[in-house]
Each structure stands twice: as structure tokens, then as C-alpha cells.
Amino acid sequence: MPREASRGLNSAINVCRLRGAQMTPLRQGVLKALWSADRPLGAYDLRDLVEKAFDRQIPAPSIYRILDFLCEQGVATRIESLNAYVACGHPERDHACVFLVCEACGDATEIENPKVEKLISEDAKRLGFVVKHQVVEMSGLCAPCQQAS
Amino acid sequence: MPREASRGLNSAINVCRLRGAQMTPLRQGVLKALWSADRPLGAYDLRDLVEKAFDRQIPAPSIYRILDFLCEQGVATRIESLNAYVACGHPERDHACVFLVCEACGDATEIENPKVEKLISEDAKRLGFVVKHQVVEMSGLCAPCQQAS
């Protein structure tokens, strides 16, 4: 696992601990798998990885529960358009994620843009709508994949 | 079906015709079901509705192919966070949809905000990323449901 990922993982674990949220071995295992991956992973991909790491079978519901937990803690994010999950780089800030999802290589880059959140929230407010969770995912081609094609 | 929906349906049919895209009876049936609904419908919900309307069985792959077609034509949109589909109100303009999805009543309101698209596209451009499709979905509570709770 690259150093940056290692830092991200530790940071996430600390964030959870500070909140009093239990970071169990299995939860750490799932989060570690997410940090080790270079692309979003599906729940069953994660199950396979964690089963190998723990050398035993893990039931699907456990994986889903753990993913729910990690997303609630803000240390992972579900990418709706892929039915997949990624580790989140800055869980300490309560923020909204924006992803650039490459159709070719499958990589999902998280970008930060608080303006987007504000812009939409204002529109929503005008309609009396209270936003609780935002999904912003742009699919297309990343720079390397454009050149490759 | 309300008048507005009826207009929307006809407009969508015309848009497709003008493009030379075949608007077959089955495709119209699916689109009509979408326009008649007051909330996003899943592929299998749609299948049930269209089966009743046509009084015969429809295979799931047909529904999915038709939904793909309708989305490509811009007369319907998939809401990723719900695995569901809605009719799109203005297919003539090539636009990006932004949805407000109410967790309580399930309704999905489409709002227009070209600024959002621009804002993110600029960020993407800076990274050399070419956006082909955008998913912007805000979940929360609509005004009526806030009062109800």
C-alpha cells in the first residue's frame, strides 16, 4: 500500500476513534482494501479481498453493514453510478464529494468544489427542499485515457 | 394522465421522430408510463405497468433496452441513487439534469441549473477530464414532507 494510502487509512481510523465509533478489525479490513485499491470497488469485490486477507468467509450482509458504517463516518463514499465504493480522503471536514469517473480506466477522482454544493443548495432552498446528501458524479474520460484512444 | 404530462409525452415523441429515431408502440408505452407516474419508477415497476397496458408479458431485457434508448434520446433520465427512471421535461435542449429526491415521498423534482454544469466542467477541464455525462442528485426532504414530520 502506498504511503499516502497508509496515511489516509490511519487518519480515517483516528477520526472514527475520536468520535467514539468502533473501528473493529473487519471494518479496518474493508477500509484498508478500499485504500489499497486504485479504483472504486464493488461490495462483492471487497468481500473477496477481505476474505483473502482474513482467510475465511464473510457474509455479504456484513460487508454492506460495514460499508454503511464507513459511509456514515465519512471515511468512504458510495459512487451511485458504479454501485461501488471509494475511500474518502478528508473525512474530518464535513463535505460534499464530487467525482470524476473515467469510463475507460474505471478510476474515480475526487475533486473538491464547495461552490457546487452551495449553488445547488440555494436552488433547493428556494423550493423549500432540505438537502441531506448530495451525489455529484461526472463520467467521461480522464486525460491519460483520452490520449490512449 | 394530466394535461401537462400528455403534452410532455407528445413533445418527446416528436423530438424522437424529428431525429429519425423509431418511436415504437412499446417505447411509447414505457414513456407513457413514466409520464403518468408521479415519482421515479424502477425497471420492473415499468414492466408491470406496461404488461398491464399491453395485456401481455414483456421480457426484462426489452424494458432495459427501451430505457437505454429513451435515456439516449434525452426523453428520460435514470436516477442513479434510486435505480429508477423519470420522464424528462425538456429533451429538445441538450442539458444536464439536477434532481431533488425526497426521501419521504419518493418524488424527484428536476431543476435546471446550467451553472452547476459549467462549474464542474471547468474543474474537470483543469484536470484534462472530458465530461460526457453528469449525475447530480440531491436527496433530502421536500417542503410538504418537512411539514408532515
Added chain:
DNA sequence: TTATCGAATGATACATTGTTGCATTCACTG
């Protein structure tokens, strides 16, 4: 230490959503 209690996980079965591959039908065109 031990009883207890809630959180987390295990286990089984199942529901929902989406796809593959190939056959058939249909409408248009030469």
C-alpha cells in the same frame, strides 16, 4: 469476577436489479 446489555457479526435465505446470447419478427429498401 461475573452478570448483563447493546453493538457487531454470522448464517441462511431471499429479493431486486441488470445482463448475455441467440432466435425471431418487423419494417424498410432494392
Added chain:
DNA sequence: CAGTGAATGCAACAATGTATCATTCGATAA
């Protein structure tokens, strides 16, 4: 009327997600 490509039918299956209940684990308090 034959040929062609688009659309649909059909069967089986794959992938994703959930419901339910049992069990284990870990902290806390008697």
C-alpha cells in the same frame, strides 16, 4: 419478393442488495 438492419422475444443467469434471526464480543456495573 428477397435482403438487411433494427427491434423485440425468450431463457437463463449474473450482480447487487436485504430481511431475519442467532450468536459472539466487549464494555460496564453489581
